[in-house]
Amino acid sequence: MSDPARSFAESNRLQADLHRMVPGGAHTYARGADQYPDDMAPVLVRGAGARVWDADGNEYVEYGIGLRSVTLGHGFAPVVDAACAAIADGMNFSRPTVVEVAAAEDFLALVPSAEMVKFAKNGSDVTTAAIRLARAATGREKIAICNHPFFSVDDWFIGATDMSGGIPADVVQKGLRFSYNDIDSLHALFDAHPGEICAVILEAATATAEPAPGFLESVRELCDAQGALLVFDEMITGFRWSEHGAQGLYGITPDLSCWGKAMGNGFPVSALAGKREYMELGGLNTDRDRVFLLSTTHGPETGSLAAFRAVVEAYRTGSPIAAMETAGRRLADGVNALSAEFGVDDRLEVIGRPSCLVFVTRDPQGVPSQAYRTLFLQEMLERGVLGQSFVTSAAHTDDDIDHTIDAVRAALPIYRQALEAGTLDGLLRGRPVAPALRRLAQPRRLLGS
Structure with a gap:
């Protein structure tokens, strides 16, 4: 090597x-x-x-x-075996399967602050569903988005990046930015847009920044005071900070939380979880206008849900x-x-x-x-x-x-x-790497050309 x-x-x-x-x-x-x-x-x-x-x-x-x-390693046998056993009996049906019941029970036992869960395939599926749900629940359209690198491939987030081509300006204007660990910047958004912000979405912690003392508590209090939903993005923190998510580690209960990545050890599975009063707006037990929350052909396929259950078991029995x-x-x-x-x-x-x-x-x-x-x-x-x-x-x-x-x-x-x-001449063999999200391609030489 x-x-x-x-x-x-x-x-x-x-x-x-x-x-x-x-x-x-x-x-x-x-x-x-x-x-x-x-x-x-x-x-x-x-x-x-x-x-x-x-x-x-x-x-x-x-x-x-x-x-x-x-998080468990490529080809981790218990996860692969569980997924293969499920696949052997069929992956996709026209009605729910027992593994959907068991996976939901596993998830809700793992995340006590969540009362309902809905599975999907990608992180963007569930973050966008969370924003749609927050807009429906509050009747507001604007979103307070923390200055983290990535939340979704969908317009509400990508419109605020350097790759905003094809996204209507009015969509971009509904995404408002604030800074992590800076509660004053969030206060300023609510002051500038009174009664207009449906949700605050953020990662509770990042690879390089832990929440400052009192920051998450202040965000929770501000959301409650302003009638906005608090949404945690647990894509990275879930199963890497804690199997209970950052919300379990820091003791803060969001209204909605979005999960993915390590919950399947590489298998495609994500989850939207949250309080029943909001999640039911996408269900059948509501007297309000229903929200088209998540409805995907492959969201509940058996292989990935079985993989998720095996991941939960690995975290339960190991460290x-x-x-x-x-x-x-x-x-x-x-x-x-x-x-x-x-x-x-x-x-x-x-x-x-x-x-x-x-x-x-x-x-x-x-x-x-x-x-x-x-x-x-x-x-x-x-x-x-x-x-x-x-x-x-x-x-x-x-x-x-x-x-x-x-x-x-x-x-x-x-x-x-x-x-x-003071120079890379003679040492660097090609052009420097570039940020993944950038306005101009500035193409490097295509490989093989």
Whole structure:
């Protein structure tokens, strides 16, 4: 794995095919080739635990691990076995199945603050359903959206990003932004739009920021005072901070919460959960106008719900969060110690919650840098480490962490050389990676062209 003479020829050929057939060359922007160094975007074949293999036969320790959707490791046998057993009896029917009952019971037992749940496939399905429900419940249209990177592919959120093409201006204007851990910025929105805000949506915590003392409590109180619903996005925090979600960890009860990613260990399943008085607006037990909440053909397919139940069992009988946090602490300590040893600890560091680490790359002036990030990615890929972050899973072993620390040890002299020279010339082999959500494509050379 540590041989720096890797070939990416087959991955590059396949990536060129993807660019010809798939807009952007990937089905998720965060997975795009523009997120990796030129001609070094592996096209993967399989995974096991925390390791993956690409079309050229290269092996990697993987971080980020399914865009944070895999906490138990790739191919985790109890989850795969449960899903396969369910699939063998049929995946989709014209009536609910017993696994829907059992999965709902499992979920509501895990999240005591939720009184009802509805399953879907993607995170965007349920965040958008939450916003629709909040608008119906309050009769208001505007949304207070925290300045987190991502909530949904739908217009209400994407309209406020740099990729707002095709979204009507009046939709964009209904999304109002406030800052995390800044309760005054949220107060200012309510003051500027009295009686117009239907909901406040935010992540209770992020990879790099814990809630300041009293912040979440103040958000809850402000929503109650202003008649707005509080919506927690638990996509990342759920099953990574706690299997009970951030709401369980911090003791704050939202009106609605949105789940996905790790709840299926990579299987496609998400959930909208919340208080009965709101959730029933999308049901049959209401005398108000009904809300078209969620109605999807594949939302309750048996394989993913069985996978979710197996994940719940793994968390019940084991300690996956403790395992990923242990691996994360060891990795962060090791990398940060090396950065200090090489005298670049103010230019490259690992930060964040141990189960959701990110690495920060800075240029010679100390400014966060995509170009220096690309150099670090390039050198790590050459040494068998794949990841846009250092997000761990319970499957990351001591050997995986040791290999990663060794890769960093080999990469840091090159990173330091670039810092000392004040230039990446002769070190970076292509163009820097670019933010996934950006207005202009500014295309890099298409792989294989």
